[in-house]
Amino acid sequence: MIALTDLTKNTAAKLEAFSADLIDEGHDLVERLREMGFEEGSEIIIRHFGFVMRDPIAVDVDGVRVAIRRSEAKVIKVLPL
Amino acid sequence: MSSAVRLALVGSPNSGKSSLFNALTGARQKIANYAGVTVERKLGDFTTSSGKDYEIVDLPGMYSLKGRSPDEKVASDIVMGKFEGEKQPDFLIAVLDTTHIRKQMRMVLELRDLGVPMMVLLNMYDLAERDGFEIDTDALSKELGVPVVKSVAVRKAGMTSLQEFLDKGVDLDQKPAGKTDGTSGQKSTTAYQSDARTVAKKVILKEGMQGRITRQLDEIFLHPVFGVLILMLIFFGMFQAVFNWAEAPMDMIDGSIVSLQMLVDGAMGDTWLKSLLVDGILAGVGAVVIFLPQIIILFAFILFMEGSGYLARAAFLMDRIMATVGLNGRAFIPLLSSFACAIPGIMAARTIEHPRDRLTTILIAPLMTCSARLPVYTLVIGAFIPNTDMGYGLGMQGMVMFGLYLAGILSALLVAGILKITLTSGTSQYLIMELPRYRWPEWHNMVIGLYERVKIFMRRAGTMILFSMIALWVFASYPKPPVGATENDIYYSVVGWLGRLLEPILQPIGFNLEIAIALIPGMAAREVSVAALGTVYSLAGDDDAIAASLVDMLQDLWTLPTALAFLAWFVFAPQCISTIAVAKRETNSWRWPAFMVTYLFIMAWVASYLTYNISGAIIG
Numbered sequence: 154m155i156a157l158t159d160l161t162k163n164t165a166a167k168l169e170a171f172s173a174d175l176i177d178e179g180h181d182l183v184e185r186l187r188e189m190g191f192e193e194g195s196e197i198i199i200r201h202f203g204f205v206m207r208d209p210i211a212v213d214v215d216g217v218r219v220a221i222r223r224s225e226a227k228v229i230k231v232l233p234l
Numbered sequence: 235m236s237s238a239v240r241l242a243l244v245g246s247p248n249s250g251k252s253s254l255f256n257a258l259t260g261a262r263q264k265i266a267n268y269a270g271v272t273v274e275r276k277l278g279d280f281t282t283s284s285g286k287d288y289e290i291v292d293l294p295g296m297y298s299l300k301g302r303s304p305d306e307k308v309a310s311d312i313v314m315g316k317f318e319g320e321k322q323p324d325f326l327i328a329v330l331d332t333t334h335i336r337k338q339m340r341m342v343l344e345l346r347d348l349g350v351p352m353m354v355l356l357n358m359y360d361l362a363e364r365d366g367f368e369i370d371t372d373a374l375s376k377e378l379g380v381p382v383v384k385s386v387a388v389r390k391a392g393m394t395s396l397q398e399f400l401d402k403g404v405d406l407d408q409k410p411a412g413k414t415d416g417t418s419g420q421k422s423t424t425a426y427q428s429d430a431r432t433v434a435k436k437v438i439l440k441e442g443m444q445g446r447i448t449r450q451l452d453e454i455f456l457h458p459v460f461g462v463l464i465l466m467l468i469f470f471g472m473f474q475a476v477f478n479w480a481e482a483p484m485d486m487i488d489g490s491i492v493s494l495q496m497l498v499d500g501a502m503g504d505t506w507l508k509s510l511l512v513d514g515i516l517a518g519v520g521a522v523v524i525f526l527p528q529i530i531i532l533f534a535f536i537l538f539m540e541g542s543g544y545l546a547r548a549a550f551l552m553d554r555i556m557a558t559v560g561l562n563g564r565a566f567i568p569l570l571s572s573f574a575c576a577i578p579g580i581m582a583a584r585t586i587e588h589p590r591d592r593l594t595t596i597l598i599a600p601l602m603t604c605s606a607r608l609p610v611y612t613l614v615i616g617a618f619i620p621n622t623d624m625g626y627g628l629g630m631q632g633m634v635m636f637g638l639y640l641a642g643i644l645s646a647l648l649v650a651g652i653l654k655i656t657l658t659s660g661t662s663q664y665l666i667m668e669l670p671r672y673r674w675p676e677w678h679n680m681v682i683g684l685y686e687r688v689k690i691f692m693r694r695a696g697t698m699i700l701f702s703m704i705a706l707w708v709f710a711s712y713p714k715p716p717v718g719a720t721e722n723d724i725y726y727s728v729v730g731w732l733g734r735l736l737e738p739i740l741q742p743i744g745f746n747l748e749i750a751i752a753l754i755p756g757m758a759a760r761e762v763s764v765a766a767l768g769t770v771y772s773l774a775g776d777d778d779a780i781a782a783s784l785v786d787m788l789q790d791l792w793t794l795p796t797a798l799a800f801l802a803w804f805v806f807a808p809q810c811i812s813t814i815a816v817a818k819r820e821t822n823s824w825r826w827p828a829f830m831v832t833y834l835f836i837m838a839w840v841a842s843y844l845t846y847n848i849s850g851a852i853i854g
Contacts, residue, residue, distance in 0.1 A: 181302075182664060184300070184302075185297075186666065188298045188300075188340075188341075189297060189337075190336075192424075200449075204461070204462050211452070211550060211669055216441075217668070218452070218668070218669040220549075220665060222557070222664065
């Protein structure tokens with residue numbers, strides 16, 4: 154299981170867990186991520202990186218494209234398929 | 235009116251809610267703010283072909299009923315009937331982007347648990363079908379216990395099914411098969427998620443992939459090199475358009491106002507009424523209307539980018555850079571536009587979802603050097619800075635001009651950084667932003683959007699600008715000079731008195747009484763300061779003639795440190811009534827505009843003080 158930030162581009166992965174303790178306000182963040190379609194079992198693929206420090210990242214979550222910052226992506230734990 | 239059934243369009247952002255609202259209500263919309271917040275309240279009327287009247291409210295987009303952002307709080311409070319002064323809707327239309335049905339099912343379940351009569355509208359069903367989706371609408375309807383209607387894309391023709399449904403009349407006694415009664419939010423998001431998964435499994439017969447075209451376009455538009463180049467090109471084009479295309483219509487407006495003024499001038503005797511009409515009311519109307527070309531051009535660009543789905547991509551690309559000063563990617567467009575004029579810039583800050591980022595953007599927008607400051611810069615630089623060739627084709631005058639722009643940008647970054655850790659600090663804001671599917675924006679939506687922006691500006695900010703202009707005229711004209719007065723009329727007016735009041739404050743930064751007085755009419759618009767200087771130095775003629783003779787005059791009357799301090803002052807230039815009026819309108823308070831004026835004033839003073847004294851010491 155790795156952090157979403159460590160996933161390579163265009164590699165499909167399964168969302169395994171959220172580790173909200175990693176950052177302040179993490180629990181609120183996880184709620185928001187859930188509302189945006191992130192949930193345990195979701196299929197996640199990183200599609201694009203921002204051009205400065207590869208931040209933010211654009212991911213497909215069950216086919217819906219969402220942009221999040223690296224600082225938020227690190228609470229998402231995935232398992233590459 | 236009140237007998238009409240009130241429908242509410244509820245859904246997440248990008249579900250096509252607003253296009254639907256525009257298609258149903260057309261121009262019959264009333265747009266205002268909800269009491270006490272800067273969240274837009276969109277209400278409209280819709281009459282079906284058989285004459286049933288509906289009142290439709292387009293609620294702000296939301297992802298849940300938890301009220302996480304101000305927009306979401308308003309929307310969820312209204313559907314739950316908890317928003318003071320707002321009627322709870324009689325019937326909810328949950329608008330879903332069919333392609334995103336899996337993700338949006340959770341909120342539908344949350345809504346259903348409210349117990350308010352509702353229906354589900356599967357929007358853009360044709361697009362989903364093309365992408366390979368197939369939904370069992372009967373099963374969905376049975377599962378939820380509410381009617382389900384498909385709608386085809388967002389075009390008017392595609393809404394027949396919804397119109398037919400509304401024509402039959404909605405069932406206000408319907409009790410959605412919710413599990414709780416009237417109190418949503420009792421279950422956790424996780425619990426709803428698992429319920430939504432169960433429903434989705436039963437009703438989604440086939441699931442496709444989101445638009446192939448969108449994926450291909452993102453390969454270009456989000457590309458670290460080409461994407462950025464395209465973005466820069468678009469921004470450059472937009473900036474040029476606001477700066478240059480607006481010039482001709484602005485000149486025309488200016489010209490028409492001047493001819494009107496001349497017409498009145500010739501037709502009336504020299505009375506106070508004529509002066510009020512010409513220098514107060516007509517000048518005031520002109521000061522409002524003059525902003526329209528820039529507002530229309532800028533918002534045409536923004537609405538196109540928003541409607542096409544590109545705006546989110548632009549925000550994606552700019553986000554990391556803006557994040558260094560605590561802003562998000564969406565702040566870039568308002569700030570860029572502010573180089574033309576802070577008025578459309580501040581209005582454009584509406585596209586920023588987070589209130590803290592929006593506020594910071596509004597507060598620093600006036601630090602971007604707007605085009606109205608150019609005449610002032612040109613005048614003073616022309617008079618005091620020798621155009622020495624500095625090599626590489628660079629002239630000294632150009633360098634000074636560039637330095638002034640840079641000073642504005644750097645101070646904006648500084649202020650944003652300070653605001654981030656002080657006033658506007660609080661819970662950290664994330665960037666979790668949907669990148670919607672690309673689509674061709676509809677003319678209908680763009681025209682309505684532009685019309686609404688213009689209406690809002692004219693009605694809210696416009697009236698305030700007009701009245702301030704008239705007040706300024708009164709202050710500059712009264713009291714009249716005594717018989718045998720030796721000085722220019724303005725010295726005896728309230729403005730003259732204010733100038734004398736300000737003089738001791740401005741004297742340490744090298745400003746004399748004449749400058750102090752000229753700064754006050756300059757509040758109308760910064761370029762008016764040039765004309766005002768002409769007035770206090772008793773110059774006559776049109777603007778160009780005044781500017782030309784001012785150059786000679788200033789060279790004799792001002793020292794170089796004073797001139798440099800004057801330039802430094804205008805980098806911050808806190809005095810612009812229109813900016814204050816729009817900031818008031820957009821923050822919905824006097825507190826933030828007051829704060830803005832105060833901090834700009836202090837920065838202007840400090841910068842001028844340093845400039846005056848340091849340059850004075852160097853020149854000796």
